[in-house]
Amino acid sequence: MRPVLFHLPLGIPIYSYGVMLGLSLVVGWYLTLGLCVRDGMDRETMGSCYVWTAVSAVLGARLLYVLTNLDRFDHLIDMFKVNQGGLVAYGGFIGGFLGSLVFCRIKKVRLLAWADCAVPSLCTGLMITRIGCFLYGCDFGAPWNGPWAVRFPAGSPAFNQQRMLGLLGPSATQSLPVHPAQLYESLNGLVLLCLLLVIRRYRKFSGQMFVAFTMGYGVLRYYVEVLRADPQRGSIGPFSTSEFIGIVTFAACLALYAWLYARYRRDPASMQLWREGRALVTEPVVAPPVVNPNAARRRRKKR
Numbered sequence: 001m002r003p004v005l006f007h008l009p010l011g012i013p014i015y016s017y018g019v020m021l022g023l024s025l026v027v028g029w030y031l032t033l034g035l036c037v038r039d040g041m042d043r044e045t046m047g048s049c050y051v052w053t054a055v056s057a058v059l060g061a062r063l064l065y066v067l068t069n070l071d072r073f074d075h076l077i078d079m080f081k082v083n084q085g086g087l088v089a090y091g092g093f094i095g096g097f098l099g100s101l102v103f104c105r106i107k108k109v110r111l112l113a114w115a116d117c118a119v120p121s122l123c124t125g126l127m128i129t130r131i132g133c134f135l136y137g138c139d140f141g142a143p144w145n146g147p148w149a150v151r152f153p154a155g156s157p158a159f160n161q162q163r164m165l166g167l168l169g170p171s172a173t174q175s176l177p178v179h180p181a182q183l184y185e186s187l188n189g190l191v192l193l194c195l196l197l198v199i200r201r202y203r204k205f206s207g208q209m210f211v212a213f214t215m216g217y218g219v220l221r222y223y224v225e226v227l228r229a230d231p232q233r234g235s236i237g238p239f240s241t242s243e244f245i246g247i248v249t250f251a252a253c254l255a256l257y258a259w260l261y262a263r264y265r266r267d268p269a270s271m272q273l274w275r276e277g278r279a280l281v282t283e284p285v286v287a288p289p290v291v292n293p294n295a296a297r298r299r300r301k302k303r
Contacts, residue, residue: 003136020132021087025054027128028121035117035200045107049114052103053096060095061087068234068241088233089185089221090245093122093214112207112260119213120196126189134182141179142229143167149177157230179227188220205264207256214253218246 004013029050036046065086100118104111133139137156151174152158158175162168167176195216196209203209225233225243234241 005135016135017129017132017138020129020135024121024125024128027124028054031124032118032121035120036114039113039117041109041113041117045109046114046117049100049103049107049109050118053100053118056099057092057096058087060098061089061092063095064088064091064241088242089126090242093217094245096122110206112210115210116200116203116206116208119210120193120200122213122217123189123193123196127186127193128189130182130186130189133185134180138230139182139185139228140175140230141181141184141227143176144179144227145177146179148180150180151175151177161229161231178229181224181228184224184227185221188217188224191220192216204268205260207260211253211257211260215250215257218250218253222246 002016005016005019006014008014029047032050033043033047037043065088068088069086096118097115100114101111103109104114130139137152137158140152140156140158143162153175154173156175158178159168159172162175163172192213196213199209199212222243225240225246228240236244239247
């Protein structure tokens with residue numbers, strides 16, 4: 001556990017999670033824009049879309065954390081102290097999606113074509129940022145004596161919670177062994193990235209990668225949630241907030257895929273514009289006028 005990687009002059013701390021979040025945004029930038037260019041999109045326009053989406057994602061991640069942990073904030077200003085932790089992945093996904101939706105509507109960009117290029121960066125974001133969670137000690141798993149269980153030192157979130165619950169003695173210097181839930185999430189990102197790269201190679205229409213990521217992450221995140229023990233997740237009925245959102249988004253994307261596939265079966269050409277480099281523009285492509293060869297010959301004879 002290393003919540004602070006190093007200190008700048010004047011004792012300014014640089015937190016591990018912040019470094020990993022920044023690194024994930026840089027990696028995501030190059031990955032997303034590279035895929036956009038391959039699909040015939042304008043790099044400058046999609047670069048602006050990425051910035052818009054990233055800012056919306058961070059705001060959404062913070063907002064969902066605040067809404068599910070209102071009892072943790074004594075003052076309004078505390079809600080803006082992101083350096084003290086408090087970002088929820090699903091809030092970031094929802095915020096990023098809404099930000100993308102607004103930008104794509106304004107710039108007349110095909111939302112699903114953009115989403116297919118953007119979701120691989122969500123996978124790399126999971127892989128990298130969850131390492132930051134592991135170093136910080138948050139999002140820890142339930143007690144477990146398995147072969148790869150980990151112990152967090154005194155002062156860590158896991159240690160403090162277990163002591164509060166009476167699971168540790170007064171002389172304890174480490175937490176009980178727990179599931180490394182953060183690393184499970186990082187592994188989920190790697191699995192989903194490999195899946196998306198395979199789908200991209202064989203995809204038939206825009207939206208397939210977006211749907212696959214959303215449904216796949218919903219399933220994998222559900223199982224990770226079962227193994228987590230941190231109290232900062234919130235709940236909706238018998239489910240944690242993330243479990244509930246995962247179920248809803250899985251069902252919604254299942255319906256979306258059925259609609260997209262039916263549309264593809266009816267008119268395959270209308271769903272394959274990304275192959276011809278026209279994924280950016282939502283307006284219909286105007287076909288060139290058809291020239292009647294007989295009329296052209298008649299004009300030549302008159303001359």
